[in-house]
Amino acid sequence: MPSTELPTRAAIEMAIAHGITPDRCEVLQNSSTLVLRLTETLVARVVQDVDGPRQGTEWFARENAIAQHLTEHGAPVIPLHPGMPPGPHEHLGFPMNFWEFVTRVDAEPDPREIGRTLRECHHTMSGFAKPLPHLAIITESLAILQDRDLFPTDTQQMLRDHLTHSLAVLSRYPQQPLHGDAHLGNLMNTTRGLLWTDWEDTFSGPVEWDVASIIWNAQILDEDHATVRAICDAYCEAGGTIDARALGQCLIGRAAVVTAWYPILYPNPNVERQMKLRRRIEWLRCQSAV
Numbered sequence: 458m459p460s461t462e463l464p465t466r467a468a469i470e471m472a473i474a475h476g477i478t479p480d481r482c483e484v485l486q487n488s489s490t491l492v493l494r495l496t497e498t499l500v501a502r503v504v505q506d507v508d509g510p511r512q513g514t515e516w517f518a519r520e521n522a523i524a525q526h527l528t529e530h531g532a533p534v535i536p537l538h539p540g541m542p543p544g545p546h547e548h549l550g551f552p553m554n555f556w557e558f559v560t561r562v563d564a565e566p567d568p569r570e571i572g573r574t575l576r577e578c579h580h581t582m583s584g585f586a587k588p589l590p591h592l593a594i595i596t597e598s599l600a601i602l603q604d605r606d607l608f609p610t611d612t613q614q615m616l617r618d619h620l621t622h623s624l625a626v627l628s629r630y631p632q633q634p635l636h637g638d639a640h641l642g643n644l645m646n647t648t649r650g651l652l653w654t655d656w657e658d659t660f661s662g663p664v665e666w667d668v669a670s671i672i673w674n675a676q677i678l679d680e681d682h683a684t685v686r687a688i689c690d691a692y693c694e695a696g697g698t699i700d701a702r703a704l705g706q707c708l709i710g711r712a713a714v715v716t717a718w719y720p721i722l723y724p725n726p727n728v729e730r731q732m733k734l735r736r737r738i739e740w741l742r743c744q745s746a747v
Contacts, residue, residue, distance in 0.1 A: 461505070464491050467549040468501035475541050489722065494558055499538050503553040514552045517545035520656040521554055522587055523634060527656075532581040533574040535559055535645065535654040556654075559647040566646045568684045571671060572691030574651045575639060579664050579697060582634040589634050593660035595624045595710060598717040607720045612738060616713050619741060623710030630663035630703045639667040641674070668692060668699055669707035673715075677708070677740055678733065709744050712737050 461484070469479050472495055479495035486492035489506035504517075521543045528536040537543050541555040590596075599620050602613055636643070637658030645652050672688055675681040689699055716737050723730050 461487060461491055463549060464503040464505050464551045464553075465493060467551040468493055468503050468553055469495065471546050471548045471553060472496075472499065472501065472541070472555070477540055496558075498558050499540065500556045500558045501553055502556065503551050505551070514545040514547055516657055517552050517554055519589060519659050521545055523582065523585060523589075523656050523659045526585050527578060527581050527653075530581045530584070532578050533650060533652050534578065534656075535647075535652045559645065559649060559652060562646050562648060564646055566641070566644060566651050568687035569691040570651050571644065572688040572693075573695045574644075574653065575636075575667060575671060575688075576692045576695035576697040578636065578653055579633070579667070580695075585634045589659060589661040591632065591660065592624055592627060592662045594637055594658050594714050595620050595627075598714045599624070601721070602717055607717070615738075615741060616717055619709055619713040619744070620717070623706055623713065626706045627663055627666070627703065627710065630665070630700065632661045632663060635660060635662050635664065636667050636670075637662075639670040641671065644671075663700070663703050663707065664697060665699055665703040665707045666711070669704055669711045673708060673711055677712070678736060709741070712741050712744075716741065 465482060468491075469482070472479055477496060477499060479499070481494060481496065483494040484491070485494055485500065489504070491501075491503045491505050493501045493503065495501055521537060524534060524537055525543055527534045536557050538555040538557050544554050546553050546555070599617060601607070602617050602620070606613065608616065636653060636656060637660050638655065639653070643653060643655040645654060668689065672685045675684045675688075693699060716734065719726070719730075719734050726734065
């Protein structure tokens with residue numbers, strides 16, 4: 458892992474430039490994104506992988522805009538820090554943004570609350586007026602597979618086929634702003650309740666994409682059908698609708714996207730991650746892309 462010294466300095470200097478003096482430097486996450494707690498309430502997210510597939514601050518600007526909209530309308534999200542301009546910011550070559558610190562609780566999230574809060578976010582995002590790129594994570598994943606040889610030839614082609622088919626099929630369904638990467642790692646159980654975070658993948662697509670993202674592991678890897686039913690039932694009871702065919706295609710598209718990104722996000726995967734990657738690829742081989 459590269460040294461965090463320079464991105465840490467960039468975040469500290471950016472905070473000071475806006476009148477906030479950091480009194481700590483607690484590393485909450487150190488991966489392609491460095492997450493630092495700089496004061497009791499201020500958290501910085503700094504992109505360390507500046508040479509990765511995402512360049513510049515355009516995607517950060519979308520994340521900030523959707524997060525600000527959700528916060529202003531009282532949605533269950535971790536808010537941007539009110540003491541900093543929303544940005545996005547860039548200093549010493551590192552894009553970054555700043556968030557409120559929230560206190561995590563150890564309890565597992567209630568599946569029904571997962572479905573309810575996701576629907577609440579979707580309802581709020583439906584009023585977001587700024588245009589978002591259409592099914593962006595799929596087109597981005599296709600571009601990655603076009604530019605990089607990440608898998609054996611047959612696997613690479615299978616992923617391209619699934620992504621191309623998903624793009625065509627999902628374009629036929631109603632589109633609205635989405636989280637884009639709505640897995641459990643981007644949902645925190647906090648003293649304020651369940652809060653969604655990490656909106657950098659936000660794009661326009663069918664709501665079933667986010668539903669598929671949150672249920673994929675439970676449905677495919679764990680076969681935990683009770684949890685899947687609870688999430689989906691609560692989502693619908695809160696006013697949402699889930700099209701079964703769209704959801705099925707989103708499960709396939711989501712698996713293909715996660716697989717395509719795996720070598721980038723996890724260049725040295727542990728045994729558990731290697732197992733999950735194999736299972737996704739095996740599952741995808743059994744799904745039709747015609």
